[in-house]
Structures are given as C-alpha cells and as structure tokens.
Amino acid sequence: MWSVTAVKRSSAPGRGELMNPSDMPTPQRGGNHLTELETNWSMIQNAHSVSPEGQAAMGELISRYHDAVLRYLRLKLRDSNLADEVFQEFWTKLLTRKLAGADCNKGRFRDYLRTVLHRLIIDHFRGRKLQALPPGDLLDPSEPDADYDQVWREAVLNRALTRLETYELKTPKNRYATVLRLRRDNPDRSIEEIAEVLGREVGARISAESFRKTLQRARGKYFELLIQELRETIHPATDDDIEDEIQALGLGHLYRRHLAQAEGD
DSSP: OOOGGGSOOOOOTTOOOSSOGGGOOOOOOSOOOGGGOOOHHHHHHHHTSSSHHHHHHHHHHHHHHHHHHHHHHHHHHSOHHHHHHHHHHHHHHHHTTOSOOOOGGGEEHHHHHHHHHHHHHHHHHHHTTOSOOOSSOTTOTTSOOHHHHHHHHHHHHHHHHHHHHHHHHHSTTOOHHHHHHHHHHOTTSOHHHHHHHHHHHHTSOOOHHHHHHHHHHHHHHHHHHHHHHHHTTEESOOHHHHHHHHHHTTOHHHHHHHHHHHHHO
C-alpha cells in the first residue's frame, strides 16, 4: 500500500509567477504523439489496478497532485485542520481504489478532479452536520471556483517548468531552465546584466546575443512542454482544446501573439 507522505512531491510552492509576460515561450503546434502519452485519465484507471503498473501510476498521481490538492482545500475551506481532514479522505479513497470509474470520454481531467474534491467537501460537511458550506456554490459545477482555477494554473505551469528543468539536466550544456529562471527573477535588469550573471554562474563569458538566442529557444521549449502537459489532462485533445486550456490559464493573448511570431519566422 502506498503512503502519501512517502512519495516525493513534484510541485514547488513559492515559485510565484513563472516568468514575465514578455518572456512567455513561443508555442509550437503538432509534434506530439498522442498515442504515446499516458493521460491523467489512463493514469487514474491504471492506479486502480492491483499490479506493479497500478502502483507506479498511483505513485505518479500522488507526486503530481499532492501539494495542489492540499493547497486548494486550505484556500477553499479557510481552516487548515478541516482541510487536512478532507485531504486525508481524498487520498484514502484514492489509495483504497474508491475513486475508480474515471471516463476518458468525459474530457478535461481538471473538471473531474474539481468535481471529486467538491463532493468530498460537501460529504464531509454533511457527515459532521456542519451548518454551512464554505463560500461559493459547490453544488453547481457551472459556477466558477477562483480558488481551484488559481491552484490548477500554478500546478500546470510549475509542472511544465519541472519538465524543462528535467530536460536541462538530461541535455548536455543545455541552460533553458536556467535562463528562464534568471529572466524571471531579474525583470528590471537588462539582458546584458543578466548575461553577466549567467556567466558568473557557469564560469564563462556569455554575450548578450548568446543569452537572447538561448532565451528565445527556451521559451519555445517551455511552451512545447506546457502543451504536452495540457495534452495529458484531456482525452482526446485537439488543437482547439489546447488553445481553450491556454486561454483558461490566462495566457491566451500571449499564445496568439507568439503563434503569429512563429508563423512569421
């Protein structure tokens, strides 16, 4: 049996915004082999099988969503003790395979996860005979949930950044994640100044032009990985679905701008 606390958490609280709006990466269409991607839907289904593959899928689910689920519940309930109780119920149901039945034909995984968490909150309040539900109408899935949208956005952007960090580690002499981090953390400094900072980090002279080219490539790779992350949360996923998700993340205008730039190159 898996232990929730025994699995390394993948999200990174406190990262803040990924990068300045002007530094968002250039999106690229196509190039993803959907049949080779394990979506979150299939991961949910596999996690409920009693097999080594099921244990691996369970571990990946916990790694992906442990911190995001806890952060959402604490934001939504405004009571850390109460949030921890619902949090334990969620993972207990998942670990004991009582959240089976995820249907890949239902579309967006984030909608499924939100519905599961809302139902758990409602059941918890009713079970304890608490007088009032937390702010917002949890009974109506069409009602917006700003807390959930905020946490989901942070989780998706941070997971894409984690993918980029992994790509950098596995690719000799690659500095994509490093240059994005430096640009994000130094919004008021010139490219020349940031290039000097990078040079000190790596012990070599980095020209401003070299930094600009690496930054441009890093933006493109980041957006490629973000799109891959989004494709794993929807099945089937069309380009329109991905564009809708990017719009929901608040990055639609940047997506359209960079698509236009990419087509002009």
